[in-house]
Amino acid sequence: MSNNNLIKGSLQTIILKLLEENDRMYGYEITQRVKELTEGEIKITEGALYPALHKLEAEGMLTTEIQQVDNRVRKYYSLTKDGQKEVSAKMSELQSFVGNLQRILDPGWKPGLA
């Protein structure tokens, strides 16, 4: 599944969840982690990633840290307290959506059944 439109709606949740599990991450690292976790099935495009990161930063969900790496400056993102609270809200929202989608696609499906 590599439909960008499907990923777009859940991109913020993906970013927040990854940052919850990893203390801090930089842009490229996020794209690679998603690729690695989904075995290349989901590829986050740079075109969507950076606007999403900047939006979350402006909303106060993420904080940034600047660090000198080799001969360049790297911007690390990490969750703020508000961001930590938002992760669980976004996760239950997404899980509920996936559950509802499953019910539409397969009316015989019940939560908990494989």
Add this chain to the structure above:
Amino acid sequence: MRPLTEIELQEIRKSIMRKEISSAEILMEIYDHYISHLQEFSEEEFNEQLVELDQKFTYGYCHSLQFRFIKKAKEEIHQTQWMVIRKYFCASRWMYLVVILVLVFYVAMQARTEEELGILLLSPLILLLIANIAFGYQNFKKLRPIKKTFKGIGILINSSLALPISERMYFPILMAQLFVYVPKLIFSQIDLSPFLPAGAAAITVLLTLYVISLLEVWKIKSKTALI
């Protein structure tokens, strides 16, 4: 992952320079993304991957990213300053402010000439001037590595967060001029001298509050941004 050669790094820089990005924050993020990505590929694949990256980070995309970032930076500085005024100056600190207000009013009442009142008004502006110099120096120091990397880019590289703070630093100077000259023009027939000490004291306190809140914004943002 392999270290890139100097020639490859130059190719990356040239490629990014063509996008004419002036925001230091966007520039450093894109440069880091390019290097992190290209380090994963062999020398033979370098050119092909660089072209692929250029197709993702187009001129239009970079400028749209920069435009939105600058817009959000302005809003962020504005919101942070209000947050500082609301939260930082909580009940106990407002008590200090009242004490300062009383002191400033007392000093203003003791002033005998307009020049003495002028000096009183000037005091927060001097603080602002010192802050402005320190801000400029800190900004220069933080941007130096980026400017050095992209030497010869042909456009001025600036921190997107620095500009709204600089604008806010100049704002009180304009306001002070307005407070000094406008009453003289409008109320030229009326003798304003009895109101001058109180007016000067109120403006001094407001300016001081503004300057302190702006310094606090700088302190908060300097921990995480290029300012």
